[in-house]
Amino acid sequence: MLLYLNLDGEGPPTSEQREAVAASLTTLDRAYEWSHEGLLYSIAYSPAYFERFEASLPATVDLPAPTSLSDFETPTFDTQDAVVHLASDRADAVLEAEEALTGQQERVNGIDVEARLTDAFTVDSRRTGFVGAGLPAQNQNAAGIPDSKPVPEESPLFMGFIAGFVGNQATEEYVTLDEGPFAGGTTKAIANIRQRLDDWYGEQDYDERVMEMFSPVHAEEGLVEGVGANLGDNSGIDEMLDDILDQAREHARVGHAQKAARANRDDDGNVRLLRRHFESTDDIGSDQKVASLHFPSLQRGISAFEEVRRAMNGTDVTAATPAVRQRVNNGILEYIFTRRRGNFLVPPRRHRVLPSPRPT
Ligand code: HEM
Known part of the structure; x- marks a missing residue:
């Protein structure tokens, strides 16, 4: 919650x-x-909270106000x-x-x-919201999910796959601020995303869903079975990055994980974001049930999140092949709609109570 x-x-x-x-x-x-x-x-x-003070946050804290991260999203910004x-x-x-x-x-x-x-x-x-295998299937009676009830029982997400393999997540240590007054804390970007899965389940077959979620090569080589539990502790996406444009030209699709992963490694190959997303049927501000997703992501600085999210736009892929367009055949962008965005600083425990920007 x-x-x-x-x-x-x-x-x-x-x-x-x-x-x-x-x-x-x-x-x-x-x-x-x-x-x-x-x-x-x-x-x-x-950031709006810290503006209550005369002092500003130290440079060690990368916490810009939320902003739109693609040409086609117009979220409401959470500035509570x-x-x-x-x-x-x-x-x-x-x-x-x-x-x-x-x-x-x-x-x-x-x-x-x-x-x-x-x-x-x-x-x-x-x-x-909720997270865990079985819960999306139980809650699939929501707008945005076709009446055929396509969400597999064993899936932790409405889209039918497992996310958050250990090897594709940053460690808590990695996302922890290591200097400045907020050392020990981290930053948190939270989006709320509406899902519209009629075409995801109605127009794409399983292999096409694997292509759009992971990579075309994941489908071609049959690397994913069912919800993807067979992948173990790593989606194997690092092998699918170098020839991403060739894959897109050949298969007329590019994978979500593939695009995001390109910006989600530091120079030493470490994963930068720790994603903590969970499913929901909230339609914020109404009583209707809609398929949605709360997407908190932890990282050392909000810029890291913004870079990875912008990489998901796949602008270079759309330029390389006409089959991949801004929201068509472009990972999962056809099916997800960002409705809210907010950025936050999670202080270390010693400063968790209404901190000033420069606590001692
Ligand atoms: C309904 C929305 C979404 C769903 C269902 C979804 C699902 C997935 C799945 C199944 C994977 C592959 C498995 C894994 O590595 O965890 C993945 C990877 C990933 N997704 Fe998403 N995702 C969604 C939205 C987003 C958004 C909005 C971002 C924003 C940055 C994002 C960032 C990533 C990243 C960074 C990876 C890992 C790539 C890597 O470094 O290996 N995803 N996602």
Whole structure:
């Protein structure tokens, strides 16, 4: 769950607000084990929050305001002050923690609630989702997914494949800031993406979906079976990057992972982004159920995210072959629509409570 929050009042936070936020987070720490069986959470702050202060963020923090990352997206920018991300294998733990943070519970998992986040903040937007095999299939009765119920039971994503292979993700250590007052923290870009999968399932056969998700060679060589569990801990995409334009010319398609991976390695070959996306049927601001995706990504600086996302536009591929167009045969761009974007700094724990831009 993502809770987008606005700090009450203008200017820097007051000491009462800081006390309330500190006490409210400490309550969660006492109530739950820090694990996927208890509760995992973080709080992160936006560029707009830091503008409340006279001082600016140090150069060690790469946190621009959100911006559009392709010619064809017109997202609403999330410029709330903060976002709290709550996660657990137990939905009841997430919901109970939310109630404690927002003043709907006096006790949480047996612990008295001494202060609420809503003593300092107002919830602007509440976004929910789920992750894990089986859940997309169970929730596929949503706009954007054809009535034929095509999402495989074993798929963790509506699009029918596994994502987040260990070998294609940055490590937590890699995305951690290593200098400056926020050392130990990281940056988080969060998009909300609407999915329209009628043509994905209706017009593409399985091999074509593999081409568009991974690479044409993945399909040609039959490297992916079912949802892709056979790939093990690496999608093997690094082998498919050098001749990406030739593959696109030959097969009239380019892969999503293939395009993104080109910008997702540093000079030493390390993966730059740690993607933490989860599925949703939220239609933010309405009660309708639509297939969507919350896409938090962690990286040392937001520019890294922007570079990888821009690489997904595949502009050089569209120039190289007429078969690949801005949104046609171009990875998964035909099926995904960015509706929101926001950028945040996740401070290290010692500065998690309403930090100033230059904490000591
Ligand atoms: C509905 C939306 C999306 C779906 C279903 C999706 C799914 C996938 C899948 C199945 C893979 C290959 C397996 C893996 O390495 O994890 C992948 C890779 C990747 N995707 Fe996405 N993705 C989506 C949107 C995005 C967006 C918006 C970005 C923005 C930057 C992105 C960035 C990446 C990156 C960086 C990789 C890994 C490439 C690599 O370095 O190996 N994806 N995605």
